[in-house]
Amino acid sequence: MSSLVQSVDWLAIAPPTLAAVVGLVVLVADLFVGDARKAVLGWVSVAGLAASALLLLPLLDGDRSTFCLTGDADVCSYTADRFTLVIQFLVLGGALLAALLSVTALKDARKELPEGEFWFLLLSSAAGAALLPASRDLATLVVALEVASLPAFALVGIRHGDKRSSEAALKFFLSSVTATAVSLLGISFVYASTGTLYLTQVADRIQHVDGQLQTLAQTGVVLTLVGFAFKTAAVPFHFWVPDTYVGAPLPIAAYLSVVGKAVGFSGLILVTVVAFPSYADAWGPALAALAALTMTVGNVGALRQQATRAYSAVRLLAWSSVGQAGYLLVPIAAAAYSDDPEHSIGSTVAYALMYAAVNLGAFAVAAVVGRTKTLNRVTDYQGLYARNPVAALLLAFFLLCLAGLPPGIIGLFAKVTVFSAAVDAGLGWLAVVMAVNVVIALFYYLQWTALLFRAPEGEPEKHRLPAPLTAAITLTAALGIALSGAPQLVLRFTDTGLF
Numbered sequence: 001m002s003s004l005v006q007s008v009d010w011l012a013i014a015p016p017t018l019a020a021v022v023g024l025v026v027l028v029a030d031l032f033v034g035d036a037r038k039a040v041l042g043w044v045s046v047a048g049l050a051a052s053a054l055l056l057l058p059l060l061d062g063d064r065s066t067f068c069l070t071g072d073a074d075v076c077s078y079t080a081d082r083f084t085l086v087i088q089f090l091v092l093g094g095a096l097l098a099a100l101l102s103v104t105a106l107k108d109a110r111k112e113l114p115e116g117e118f119w120f121l122l123l124s125s126a127a128g129a130a131l132l133p134a135s136r137d138l139a140t141l142v143v144a145l146e147v148a149s150l151p152a153f154a155l156v157g158i159r160h161g162d163k164r165s166s167e168a169a170l171k172f173f174l175s176s177v178t179a180t181a182v183s184l185l186g187i188s189f190v191y192a193s194t195g196t197l198y199l200t201q202v203a204d205r206i207q208h209v210d211g212q213l214q215t216l217a218q219t220g221v222v223l224t225l226v227g228f229a230f231k232t233a234a235v236p237f238h239f240w241v242p243d244t245y246v247g248a249p250l251p252i253a254a255y256l257s258v259v260g261k262a263v264g265f266s267g268l269i270l271v272t273v274v275a276f277p278s279y280a281d282a283w284g285p286a287l288a289a290l291a292a293l294t295m296t297v298g299n300v301g302a303l304r305q306q307a308t309r310a311y312s313a314v315r316l317l318a319w320s321s322v323g324q325a326g327y328l329l330v331p332i333a334a335a336a337y338s339d340d341p342e343h344s345i346g347s348t349v350a351y352a353l354m355y356a357a358v359n360l361g362a363f364a365v366a367a368v369v370g371r372t373k374t375l376n377r378v379t380d381y382q383g384l385y386a387r388n389p390v391a392a393l394l395l396a397f398f399l400l401c402l403a404g405l406p407p408g409i410i411g412l413f414a415k416v417t418v419f420s421a422a423v424d425a426g427l428g429w430l431a432v433v434m435a436v437n438v439v440i441a442l443f444y445y446l447q448w449t450a451l452l453f454r455a456p457e458g459e460p461e462k463h464r465l466p467a468p469l470t471a472a473i474t475l476t477a478a479l480g481i482a483l484s485g486a487p488q489l490v491l492r493f494t495d496t497g498l499f
């Protein structure tokens with residue numbers, strides 16, 4: 001009789017494990033650290049996330065798998081391949097930058113935010129987000145998704161006595177729980193019809209399901225995909241995004257805009273391309289339609305934002321992130337039609353890396369302005385160049401990257417990569433819709449950029465940059481500028497190795 005005890009490759013699972021362990025250490029340490037020294041918890045968390053990201057380096061040598069079936073070493077629950085490492089780098093890097101923003105935000109909050117709980121929740125969510133791209137069975141996928149999501153609900157509503165924060169957390173919670181329930185129902189149908197939860201086995205067995213179970217399998221596939229569409233904030237499942245971003249502390253809005261998307265999209269890639277490739281004729285057209293709808297609604301929503309409205313800068317970034325989600329969906333839809341689905345998925349991952357760097361940079365500058373202009377309106381950015389030339393120039397660079405205009409070469413390169421993935425897959429109509437949306441987005445990105453260089457109203461007020469904020473802006477700027485100088489590095493880095 002073969003042993004049921006599975007060996008564990010500790011190096012393979014080290015990045016998410018270290019993030020979780022540091023989270024527990026911070027939670028326990030919070031009991032013993034006095035109020036005057038709570039800032040130490042933040043720097044321990046930052047160091048923990050940096051160390052977790054560095055633990056990805058030893059894994060670059062080759063693919064590693066663990067928690068495998070004893071009778072079949074090729075069927076595993078956890079795989080650290082190139083796709084996993086790229087998404088884990090995005091997740092842990094994004095969490096690290098959000099943590100740097102949070103150090104300043106917690107100091108400015110003057111005890112309004114509980115520091116120990118904040119750092120524990122952020123590290124727990126990052127650990128779940130880092131586990132998700134390595135998941136190769138449906139059960140681990142759902143557990144990772146919930147470990148990433150549940151702390152995020154609490155982080156959105158962590159401000160005591162703030163009605164906007166509580167309302168945002170409730171909307172986020174209800175929509176996310178609905179998504180999880182739908183996904184779990186779909187996964188249970190898939191398991192009932194195939195008898196397995198492992199993605200590679202599901203892909204093989206779902207093609208040969210008995211006729212009586214065919215409808216159950218098809219329903220399971222549809223419900224599983226609907227659940228993940230919620231997580232990616234695809235239209236019509238996007239309604240929670242603007243209010244959640246406005247109600248959450250700004251670093252958490254930045255975290256959700258990047259890490260939350262990485263979680264949703266990596267899960268969607270795994271269930272479509274790895275688990276359900278035989279249903280490509282069903283999920284391909286559905287995702288193509290979702291992509292067109294999402295980018296259009298997101299960009300039109302951003303275009304309609306009133307510059308004088310309270311929190312309009314954060315709302316504009318929220319609607320913009322919905323539009324960007326539409327672009328990210330395009331290559332996944334193209335994978336259903338493409339002879340080279342790995343190249344299509346690489347386009348999504350490349351776009352996600354570009355978006356993560358520049359969007360976090362934009363949120364970092366928004367955090368700088370928000371320290372003196374608490375309502376964070378778009379009009380508050382008028383004359384930023386006179387008050388803080390470096391922050392204004394970098395925000396202009398980040399916005400031009402998001403728009404896909406020079407000197408933001410990496411943004412242009414990423415959009416061309418996504419565009420070519422649609423054209424190569426024969427989705428000409430989707431490429432046209434994307435081109436129209438890029439033009440719509442140009443208007444509000446350029447309008448905001450122009451505002452930065454106008455004459456300020458009244459005496460220009462200098463913005464002081466704390467060290468953590470300076471570090472976050474510098475890191476995102478360095479990454480964006482480096483990638484704009486050598487954009488081909490992104491595609492080389494995002495050769496996913498999923499197949």
